[in-house]
Amino acid sequence: MSSFQRFDTGTVPELSERDIKQRWAVFHRAIHEMSGKRWQRVLGQMLGEDTLRYKIARFFGRPLLKLVRLLKGDHGAEERAVTKSKALTTFPHNYRLAPLIATQSVEKDLPFPSNVAVVIVYESGSPSSLIASTNELVETTSATWIFFCDASVSKSDRFASLTALLNDATDTDDVVFADELGANPLTPIFKSPAVGPHTLLSYNCVGRPALLRVTTVRTVGALSSDAGWAFEHDLYLRLSEMKARFHHVARLLAAGRPAIGFEPSHVNDDSRRVVTSALDRRGVPATVVAGPLGGSVKWTVSLASPPPTIDIIIPTRDRVDLMRQCIGAVERKSTYPNYDIIILDNDSKDPATLEFFATTKYRVIACPGVFNYAKIVNRGVNHSNAQFVVTLNNDTVVETPDWLERMVGLASLEDVGFVGACLLDQDGRGEHESIVIAPYPQHLRTDSNYPHADQFVYATRDVAAVTGAVQMVRRELWQSLGGMDEQLKVTMNDVDICLRSQLEGFYVVYTPDVRLYHHVSSSRGKLDPLDDRNRFIQRWDIFGTFRDPYFPASLQLLGETVYYLPR
Numbered sequence: 001m002s003s004f005q006r007f008d009t010g011t012v013p014e015l016s017e018r019d020i021k022q023r024w025a026v027f028h029r030a031i032h033e034m035s036g037k038r039w040q041r042v043l044g045q046m047l048g049e050d051t052l053r054y055k056i057a058r059f060f061g062r063p064l065l066k067l068v069r070l071l072k073g074d075h076g077a078e079e080r081a082v083t084k085s086k087a088l089t090t091f092p093h094n095y096r097l098a099p100l101i102a103t104q105s106v107e108k109d110l111p112f113p114s115n116v117a118v119v120i121v122y123e124s125g126s127p128s129s130l131i132a133s134t135n136e137l138v139e140t141t142s143a144t145w146i147f148f149c150d151a152s153v154s155k156s157d158r159f160a161s162l163t164a165l166l167n168d169a170t171d172t173d174d175v176v177f178a179d180e181l182g183a184n185p186l187t188p189i190f191k192s193p194a195v196g197p198h199t200l201l202s203y204n205c206v207g208r209p210a211l212l213r214v215t216t217v218r219t220v221g222a223l224s225s226d227a228g229w230a231f232e233h234d235l236y237l238r239l240s241e242m243k244a245r246f247h248h249v250a251r252l253l254a255a256g257r258p259a260i261g262f263e264p265s266h267v268n269d270d271s272r273r274v275v276t277s278a279l280d281r282r283g284v285p286a287t288v289v290a291g292p293l294g295g296s297v298k299w300t301v302s303l304a305s306p307p308p309t310i311d312i313i314i315p316t317r318d319r320v321d322l323m324r325q326c327i328g329a330v331e332r333k334s335t336y337p338n339y340d341i342i343i344l345d346n347d348s349k350d351p352a353t354l355e356f357f358a359t360t361k362y363r364v365i366a367c368p369g370v371f372n373y374a375k376i377v378n379r380g381v382n383h384s385n386a387q388f389v390v391t392l393n394n395d396t397v398v399e400t401p402d403w404l405e406r407m408v409g410l411a412s413l414e415d416v417g418f419v420g421a422c423l424l425d426q427d428g429r430g431e432h433e434s435i436v437i438a439p440y441p442q443h444l445r446t447d448s449n450y451p452h453a454d455q456f457v458y459a460t461r462d463v464a465a466v467t468g469a470v471q472m473v474r475r476e477l478w479q480s481l482g483g484m485d486e487q488l489k490v491t492m493n494d495v496d497i498c499l500r501s502q503l504e505g506f507y508v509v510y511t512p513d514v515r516l517y518h519h520v521s522s523s524r525g526k527l528d529p530l531d532d533r534n535r536f537i538q539r540w541d542i543f544g545t546f547r548d549p550y551f552p553a554s555l556q557l558l559g560e561t562v563y564y565l566p567r
Contacts, residue, residue, distance in 0.1 A: 003194060003549045004499070008539040020534050023543040027440060031559045034094075091187045091452040092555060092564040116162060117143040117214065122151045123260050127228045127270075134231075135222040138214060145169070145211045148232065149255045161209040161255035169211060174244035175236070177210035179554060180256025187452060188252055190552035190564075195236070195246040196462025197415070198509050199550070201275055203296040203455040204233035206246065209255040216244055224277075228270030229261070233295070237278040250553040264294040271295050284413065296455045298513065301409030307338045308412065310404055310472075311386035315344040315367070315376045316394040320353040322519070327362070329398040336404035344380045346371060374484035374493040377468070381478050389478060391494075393469040395519040396423070403514045407472040410460070410509050417506030418473045418498050420466020421514035431518050434463040434510040437548040438557050441465065441495050441536075449560045456552075460511045464548045468494030470516055477506065490529050492536035499540060 008014070015023075112118050119134050138146065145166075149158045161178070169176045182189040191205060199205050212235070220238045227234035240246075260266050268290045275297050276288045285302040312330065316323050327341060341362040347369070348354060357364045365383050367376040381389050388408055400406070403421065410419045423432035429447035436444045441464075444450050446457050468484075471494065481500055484493040498508045540546050547553070555562050 004502075004540060004546050006503070006539055007541045015538050020537055023537065027543055034558050034561065034563055089186060092562045095186070095188070095564045112147075112159065112162065113166065115144040116166070116211070117141045117146045118158070118162075119146060119148050120151050121148055123229065123258055123266070127231060128225065131223045131225055131227065131231055135225075138217050138222045141214060143214055146214055146217060147211055148208055150208070150258045150261075152258055153255045157254035161253040162211075164251055164253055165209060165211045165249060168247065168249045170247065172245055173211075173247040174213045174216040174239060175206065175210055176247045176249060177206050177208070178249040179252045179552070180207055180209065181252070181254060182256060183259040183262045187454070189256070189454070190252075190554045191248055192550045193248045193250075193547065193553045194462070194549035195240060195248075196507065196550055197240050198410075198413075198507060199459055199461040200233075200237060200240055201278060201297070201299055202459035202461060203291070203293075204230070204236065204271070205455070205459075206232070206236045208232070208257050209253050212239075224274070227274050229267045230270035230274045230295075233271060234274035234277070237274060238281075241278070241281065248553065252554070262294040264290065267295045268297075272297050275299060286409075291455075292458050293453075293455050296458055299460065300406060300513070301412065303405060303409060304412070307336065307405075308388055308408055309386040310336065310339040310388045310390060310408060311384040311475075312339060312341045312390045312392050313344060313377060313380040313384065314341060314392050314394050315346060315373065315380070316348065316353075317346040317371070318348045318350040318353045319394060320350060320356045322394045323353070323356065326392070326394050326396055327360075330392075333398045333401050334404055335401045336408075339404055340386065342380050342383060344376050346376055372486060372489040373468070374488055375486045378483035378486065381475060381483060384475055386475060388472055389475050390470065390472045391468050393518065396470060397517040397519075399424070399515040399517060400513070403516070406511060406514050410511060411472045411474060415505070415507055416509050417477055417501035417504075418466055418471050418508045420463070420471050420508070420510045421516060422510075422512045423467065423469060423516055423518040426517065426519055428517075432467050432469070433457060433512065434461070435465040435467060435495055435498075436551045436557050437464045437495075437542070437546060438551045438555065439543050439546070441492070441542075442557050443467065444557075449557060450562055458512060460509065460513065462507050462550050463510045464550055465495040465498035465508060466510055469518055471498075473501075477501065477504075480504075488532045488535060491532045493532075496536060496539070 117137055119137065121130060134146075147162055149161070165176045165178060177191065179191050180189045189207065191207070192199075195206055210232075216239065217235070220235070220242060223231045224234050272288050272290055279286045279288065279299065286299050287302065288297050288299045291297045314323070314326060323343070330341065343357065343360065343362055343364045344367045345357060345364055346367045348357070363383070365380060367379050369375075377391055388411055390404070390407070407419045407421065410416055420432075420434065422430065425431040430445040432443040433446060433450075434444050435441050442449070444457070446453065450457060481497060481504070484497050488496055502508060536542065554565050556565055
């Protein structure tokens, strides 16, 4: 399942301190080159961005710039609003349409390759007749591949897209697919290297253009007669269930779906029906409703009876104000009937906090010593007897009443390890909507670094990692993994355990349907040891071979911006 490996097992040479510093330098240089203003980039090149003279220039230059802005009047808010407005019309922010679609002239009578059966889709016609004729073709053709393309796409674009896919196809591939223009050519659909099974339940993340191996399509019974305009989505779901090999080509090609294919009235009912059928086949009791965008759905796993036990584990040091707020919200908001709370006390001294501990109905576990988040949480899990545990920061406030129902439903699935949720900052803006590692772990945030509302961000989806500020996991799985790595004392321990769970065959799932407010680092402060980050880089070869399987391969996240990487 996972497309990455550990690099700290002694089987490969360890990175030297110099190697790690060099990787950091390259990463920071990329951020400066992509995100800074032109004069900042030029100055950085003149001074050398990792030099003492550059640091001195920044030290004296920043106060001067602040003074200049103050004298001119701070227009930062207006500039940010304009920037976000532009980002909403073109995404990613450096994307340009013109050079991307490389077509070639095709003579009218030039045949397509003989090993490909081309199906031209008229989405204004009847899906039942299309499905019937396609199934007859699948049964009788001697071609290796079947290729769906829209009737509105020119022959040149079909030929160019087909050629690009064929050039990348291998003998072991069942589906070969690429990025597509989508309904708005200024906001293309960029796709992830891996087809996450839970993402695919939320929307058709494979789409077109795509080559499908004919023999594999025959194996699953070809197209479903009742799938309607979600016939491809249904087919991909069934192929995913049989562990078919999906191969993503990180190129933007023209022969994708037409605008009508994303209209709710055209596809929503069919999408909901095929996802319901997929969950029924998998023996997962769930409810499925239409999602916020055409072709997307929201699926919620129904709970077993009696519902499983859950322990909510909350580390804290003093800050009784945060604890009262956090626990109070859990008690007031939660509709789940079978949970308990374990408070982990890391050397609290404040009399009000100690009084709270003495009078609360919840267990308080002493966790003395220098702050080590991983060690504290591991101690808490070891004191739990519940079937599931939730790690919850003391600076969070629950917003969604059925948050535990939704999270434990996902965590109960046999192939799921960790489940995460959407965190909002104090102003209600997205602060965590999964963790993306492209090339370094960062929180995805639709209100800043991913300012584009698409099917991807609205989906319950497979991700590389979720934050430990709120994550749910089966207690037995946590313990089988050995818990969090206590050498990662403060940071990266949550990302690390998510990645380790994937090496054991479990998916990490993020749901946008559970929301909490998060007062970031109110408790931990600014603790952020570089040793933790360097150990994490070494272990997973970050900035090296590591690739996030669930973030579009043609995108990278640098600082506060997602950038396009032309292929």
